Amino acid sequence: MSGPAGEGVPASARALAWERRRRALVGFCRQYARNRAGLYGLGGLLLIGMVALSAPLFIDQAAISVTGAPGQRFESPSVEYPLGTDAFGRSVLDLVVWGARISLAVGFLATFVSVALGTLIGIVAGHFGGLGGNALMRVTDWFMVLPTLVMAIALAAVLSRSTLTIVVAIGVTAWPVTARLVRAQTLAVEARPFIERARALGGGHGYVMVRHVLPNVMPVVLAQTTLLVAEAIIMESTLAFLGLGDPATISWGGILQEARNAGAVSSGIWWYMIPPGLAIALVALSFTLCGRALEGVLNPRLRERR
Amino acid sequence: MTTHAGRSRSATPASAPAVDTPVLATQELRVTFAGRGGRAGAHAVDGVNLDLRTGEIVALVGESGCGKSTLARALLGLERPSAGRVVFEGEPLRYATRALRAYRRRVQLVLQDPTGALNPRHTVYDAVAEGLRIHEGHARDERERVAGALSRSGLRPPERFLLSYPHELSGGQRQRVVIAGALILDPEVIVADEPVASLDVSVRGEILRLLLRLRADPGLSALVVTHDLGLAWNIADRVAVMYLGRIVEVGPVEEVLTAPSHPYTQALLSVLPESGASSPVVLAGEPPDPTRVPGGCRFHARCQVLASGRAQGVADRCRGEDPGVLEGGTEARVACHWANAGD
Numbered sequence: 001m002s003g004p005a006g007e008g009v010p011a012s013a014r015a016l017a018w019e020r021r022r023r024a025l026v027g028f029c030r031q032y033a034r035n036r037a038g039l040y041g042l043g044g045l046l047l048i049g050m051v052a053l054s055a056p057l058f059i060d061q062a063a064i065s066v067t068g069a070p071g072q073r074f075e076s077p078s079v080e081y082p083l084g085t086d087a088f089g090r091s092v093l094d095l096v097v098w099g100a101r102i103s104l105a106v107g108f109l110a111t112f113v114s115v116a117l118g119t120l121i122g123i124v125a126g127h128f129g130g131l132g133g134n135a136l137m138r139v140t141d142w143f144m145v146l147p148t149l150v151m152a153i154a155l156a157a158v159l160s161r162s163t164l165t166i167v168v169a170i171g172v173t174a175w176p177v178t179a180r181l182v183r184a185q186t187l188a189v190e191a192r193p194f195i196e197r198a199r200a201l202g203g204g205h206g207y208v209m210v211r212h213v214l215p216n217v218m219p220v221v222l223a224q225t226t227l228l229v230a231e232a233i234i235m236e237s238t239l240a241f242l243g244l245g246d247p248a249t250i251s252w253g254g255i256l257q258e259a260r261n262a263g264a265v266s267s268g269i270w271w272y273m274i275p276p277g278l279a280i281a282l283v284a285l286s287f288t289l290c291g292r293a294l295e296g297v298l299n300p301r302l303r304e305r306r
Numbered sequence: 307m308t309t310h311a312g313r314s315r316s317a318t319p320a321s322a323p324a325v326d327t328p329v330l331a332t333q334e335l336r337v338t339f340a341g342r343g344g345r346a347g348a349h350a351v352d353g354v355n356l357d358l359r360t361g362e363i364v365a366l367v368g369e370s371g372c373g374k375s376t377l378a379r380a381l382l383g384l385e386r387p388s389a390g391r392v393v394f395e396g397e398p399l400r401y402a403t404r405a406l407r408a409y410r411r412r413v414q415l416v417l418q419d420p421t422g423a424l425n426p427r428h429t430v431y432d433a434v435a436e437g438l439r440i441h442e443g444h445a446r447d448e449r450e451r452v453a454g455a456l457s458r459s460g461l462r463p464p465e466r467f468l469l470s471y472p473h474e475l476s477g478g479q480r481q482r483v484v485i486a487g488a489l490i491l492d493p494e495v496i497v498a499d500e501p502v503a504s505l506d507v508s509v510r511g512e513i514l515r516l517l518l519r520l521r522a523d524p525g526l527s528a529l530v531v532t533h534d535l536g537l538a539w540n541i542a543d544r545v546a547v548m549y550l551g552r553i554v555e556v557g558p559v560e561e562v563l564t565a566p567s568h569p570y571t572q573a574l575l576s577v578l579p580e581s582g583a584s585s586p587v588v589l590a591g592e593p594p595d596p597t598r599v600p601g602g603c604r605f606h607a608r609c610q611v612l613a614s615g616r617a618q619g620v621a622d623r624c625r626g627e628d629p630g631v632l633e634g635g636t637e638a639r640v641a642c643h644w645a646n647a648g649d
Contacts, residue, residue, distance in 0.1 A: 016449060020429060020469055193422035197484070200382045201437040201491075202410035204403060211436075215427045 031297040038293020044286035052100035059094050064250060077271050084271035087262035095255050096275045102251040103283070106167055107233035113171030115225050118178025123217065125179070126186025127209050137183065144176035152235065156244040163246050170235050178224050182217050189216040219298040226291025230284035237280050252276040327396045328357035329527050330381065330413065330495050331634055334390035337380050341597060348596040350376040352551030353390070357634040358495065363521060363528045365538035365559070368548035373596065374531045378499045381529065382415050411441050414488035418500035420480035424472040431468040434487045441491065455490035460516050478509030485516065496528045502537060517541050535578060539563055544636065547571045550594040550604045552631065557638025567645040569611040602626045603643060617644040
């Protein structure tokens with residue numbers, strides 16, 4: 001390791017690449033750790049994620065089915081049911097924990113679809129410009145002016161009522177914002193001299209887009225991703241609340257819908273309404289905090305200023 | 307001094323084997339930028355013949371906006387000529403993707419602003435290896451070549467810099483990284499666009515010394531775009547003076563810079579404190595506008611010789627007749643009715 005060449009400098013190109021990655025990761029973590037709000041967000045996400053993943057270990061599937069409900073109808077919170085029971089006698093805590101699985105999965109999948117689509121279209125439109133780029137942006141505009149909720153409802157109504165439909169509906173309606181953001185960032189990056197240098201070195205379109213533009217739009221994309229996850233979860237809840245979700249699955253929006261149908265609002269059964277609502281708000285907040293912190297770390301200029 | 311050793315090389319160009327075909331040349335090159343909304347297009351480069359021979363350093367000087375950088379970009383194929391052509395080793399440059407890629411392996415560009423020319427997210431290693439990766443993929447001896455290029459451009463020991471990011475380096479070090487990135491492919495020609503313009507005076511000397519050392523490399527030719535006549539004097543074999551998209555005077559650097567023929571070159575030189583001119587010539591009139599190139603000699607409206615009446619004999623030609631595009635080649639030439647008539 002400590003040859004005469006230098007202090008602790010590894011010799012081979014591969015070792016060098018690993019060293020570089022390791023340093024980048026350490027630096028990244030250190031920078032992230034400086035942002036306390038980001039840590040809270042990350043902690044919240046890890047907690048919720050772990051609970052959602054390990055839910056089958058401590059929740060009996062039968063206990064959250066309508067037929068196998070263990071408790072009485074609308075029991076108020078007690079030691080046995082910390083958050084009370086719902087209209088069928090199921091534990092609301094179990095429902096909320098189980099609902100996190102669907103809500104998070106839909107949130108992540110829909111965000112992935114829309115961010116991937118938006119980034120691809122944004123970079124291509126920004127890089128090539130001209131007629132093709134303009135045409136792409138007009139398509140983007142067209143999707144942008146479509147009322148998202150109406151579009152999603154229409155899609156959910158036309159396609160079968162499944163979770164995948166909701167993912168597609170959210171993914172297809174949420175990408176234009178990302179595409180616009182990414183295109184603007186692409187234009188800003190492409191105007192910088194290192195793009196010219198890469199082209200003068202012989203780099204083609206694909207090379208420039210992948211090696212130079214993509215890493216430089218990543219901060220925007222990542223921040224947008226985390227914000228979009230929050231949005232997608234809210235959207236999923238909205239669609240489920242409006243009764244467009246898969247009735248066989250349990251999601252936070254679905255619980256809220258059932259609560260409304262059961263008249264929980266007028267009869268003051270707060271433990272039926274507040275936990276899923278709070279869960280939605282908490283997850284959205286955690287993602288937003290993480291998104292902000294990530295943006296600060298990944299954008300060196302923001303980092304220097306701090 | 308290195309300077310003199312280098313200069314004597316150009317004084318005997320006959321000793322160079324490929325004296326007849328310049329390694330890189332432009333023939334009647336024109337680059338026009340279309341005007342928007344019916345306005346006239348800008349003739350950034352308006353007919354340029356310029357030859358660059360193997361082992362030669364040519365300085366292209368002129369004021370801001372005269373088309374120097376556009377010419378440099380056109381030489382790399384980054385700007386398509388609207389007329390004329392770029393010729394590399396006797397073959398006209400082709401703009402097909404693959405041909406351009408092969409060409410850009412052999413001709414390298416060094417940009418003016420090293421801070422902008424380096425991707426802030428790439429380490430020095432990545433930045434220098436970039437050209438290598440584009441053309442050869444992941445070469446086995448990549449690290450050795452990166453280290454070699456870094457030490458060739460004066461960053462020693464190279465290991466200290468490999469993992470640095472551009473923002474951790476000084477301006478001079480960044481420019482060295484850019485130069486190392488150009489050298490790693492062993493190019494035949496380097497086109498440097500204002501390589502020291504954005505650097506501190508103290509750092510400028512270092513980069514200058516680096517460029518001078520590169521002169522010793524017999525296979526390397528360079529076109530250095532600059533507005534700094536001192537830089538041209540120090541490193542170039544020949545100098546071409548550009549005004550409003552055209553080369554108005556070209557020749558060996560001693561000849562052009564000690565005995566300038568063109569009134570524009572004289573004016574440029576007269577403002578240097580060490581030029582010995584009795585009084586600096588301040589050019590009258592507006593700065594040149596490439597969308598409205600004046601008729602006749604393009605310099606006539608600002609020409610101090612014409613204004614003083616010394617060019618009385620050729621005044622009509624100055625106003626009405628274009629002195630034309632200068633030929634390429636290594637001889638001293640000037641595009642001026644007055645200077646050519648005075649000979």
